[in-house]
Amino acid sequence: MATTLAAVDIGASSGRVIVGSFEGGRVTMTETSRFANGPVSVQERGGARLHWDVLRLWTEVLKGLRTAARDAGSLDGVGIDTWGVDYGLFDLDGDLTGDPASYRCTRTQGAIERVFEHFSGEAMYKVNGAQVQPFNTMFQLVSEEPVHLQTASRLLLMPDLLGYWLSGRMVAEMTNASTTGLVDVERREWAEGLCTDLECAFGIPVRRLLPDIVEPGTVIGPVRQEVIEADNACGVPHPLDCRRLPRHCVRGGCDPCRRQQLRVHLLRNLVARRFGAPQTRPQ
Secondary structure, eight states, rough: OOEEEEEEOOSSEEEEEEEEETTEEEEEEEEEEEEOOOOOEEEEETTEEHHHHHHHHHHHHHHHHOOOOOHHHSSSEEEEEEESOEEEETTTSBOOOOOOOTTSSSTEEETHHHHHTOOHHHHHHHHHHHOOOOHHHHHHHHOOOOOHHTOOOOOOEEEHOOOOOOSSOOEEHHHHHHGTTTTEETTTTTOHHHHHHHHHHHOOOHHHHHEEEEEOOOOOOOOOHHHHHHHHTOOOOSSSOOOOHHHHHHHHOOOTTTTSSOOEOSSSSHHHHHHSSSSSOOO
């Protein structure tokens, strides 16, 4: 019997939803929807800033998943993958505080030099294995408006943000989290010493903001009932009606004829999930 998954794949310039079917050692993939993406320039107090229109991306994700469910007839799960480093901040009520900044924004100019006044680049690399780039999440946090960080309770990277809106659960998928520069890639967990030092040096409440790390392929939960009901209230012609499957299967059904639940997965790399571990260090 075939296993059918919907993969949401969003890059900095476009996004798509692909349906992949696995049966008898054979993989077939079909693109069911595609949409444009790109940062939006906003004039702020500190000058022009680039942000992602995350609400439009959310709308496109829902449309794409409905199309995938309609075209495939039945889905066993959905995975979300986007670019790394960029994040959204959430308040104590679990609400997004503003559109996520884009890694293309110039706000991080000088951030590397500021950080290396307090840290050894060599020692940092031994922990995080990350290439030093001005857009790494660590340097974005140093460049963030302090008031935004002090009033936030959680930070979610882009794929985890979309997964949270679908499932209601806040997590950080391991391979995407590694792009923050804040992960100990040998231990596969947040680098406590690095996070503490960053907090002491810049007053950033790093550990308070970071959610638990989970491995690729983790089932993070069923689609929230509110999402399904909101879709129906908007007159969606093909609602996400889903059936629950065993947790260890890392899947959850999507059947237009049944009204149950869809499980959401973090499938950073479908091939790596089935045939080997993902890469977390640069080659």
